[in-house]
Amino acid sequence: MKGSGATLKRMYRPAIKHCRECGAHVSYRLPDDGDTKNRAICTQCHTVHYENPLNVVGTVPYWGERGEQVLLCKRNIEPRLGKWTLPAGFMELGESTEHGAWRETQEEAGAEIEIDGLFTLLNVVRVGQVHFFYRARLTSDRFSPGYETQEARLFTEDQIPWDDLAFKTVRETLERYFDDLRSGKFGFHVSDIG
Amino acid sequence: MKGSGATLKRMYRPAIKHCRECGAHVSYRLPDDGDTKNRAICTQCHTVHYENPLNVVGTVPYWGERGEQVLLCKRNIEPRLGKWTLPAGFMELGESTEHGAWRETQEEAGAEIEIDGLFTLLNVVRVGQVHFFYRARLTSDRFSPGYETQEARLFTEDQIPWDDLAFKTVRETLERYFDDLRSGKFGFHVSDIG
Secondary structure: OOOHHHHHHHHHOOOOOEOOOOOOEEEEEOOOOOOOOOEEEEOOOOOEEOOOOEEEEEEEEEEOOOOOEEEEEEEOOOOOOOOEEOOEEEOOOOOOHHHHHHHHHHHHHOOOEEEEEEEEEEEEHHHOEEEEEEEEEEOOOOOOOOOOEEEEEEEOHHHOOHHHEOOHHHHHHHHHHHHHHHHOOOOOEEEEOO | OOOHHHHHHHHHOOOOOEOOOOOOEEEEEOOOOOOOOOEEEEOOOOOEEOOOOEEEEEEEEEEOOOOOEEEEEEEOOOOOOOOEEOOEEEOOOOOOHHHHHHHHHHHHHOOOEEEEEEEEEEEEHHHOEEEEEEEEEEOOOOOOOOOOEEEEEEEOHHHOOHHHEOOHHHHHHHHHHHHHHHHOOOOOEEEEOO
């Protein structure tokens, strides 16, 4: 997840102050089109500015005959500098959720993967985000992490630094992964994260 | 999907011209934080403005012993005025994908539902959107559609107005629904829509 200050700002998203079309001040009020929510509306050109949830896309890169090891990245940027995460970041325009997950895995871990399928879909309502994690088979155990990552390493379940994970959605996804690994069948899991 | 002009604007999303923080002009360039994509950056206060895909959330409301009828809404707003759609709209801050799907079904169809589970996840890369449709059991066959809908009606597969559907993702979702209904087993379907 990229850009320290930028990422923090996007998580807490301050109110819009000016119109992106003309630069005049906005005020928050109900639009005239039947909408039932207050929106930032330009006081000069009347453009309505919407604010919507963001998607975070990533992978569970696995290695070993049964997939008993997963790749984690130690964060080199805020937020959660020094904590461990699955490779993930904000979905960009011009890509699908799957392509975004693949791209983030390249950028953060420099890992070669083949994506299997969507594994978890997690709503994080409090911060206005939806997180998507795909299971992805590593085709090499050599990694070349980018500047956002201090270290990229494989972990078995009992080696995972459970107390030093960066995000609740990473913990949830890893728990589901190892549960499913034990049961011998990988499902698709949807849940809400408080 | 709400707000005629507003919806069209969000689909094609014109470039950002002014900073939402201070109102000064922005220029598109690479940020200094290692980012690899051009972003709208304020020429005065240097705030970086990101643009990301939007989520559209909706339902397949079904009725009948086997779920052989589905509820469609005839659109009373642009885009695709007069065309038929499943109830769906932009996900809002403060709600989960499932809650958003439920809300849109209330707003567009005034239908009482119980949501089963996520049925399709469709990337529409060209317009920067991800569409989510949940299967939802109707608990009544009386509807009171809102101002966005001219008419809300139940259709069996052979009654569906296939040539007058509003969106490709609606067609894809309905095709998957009736395929799964015939096979006797509802899956979860992920695909990209061109």
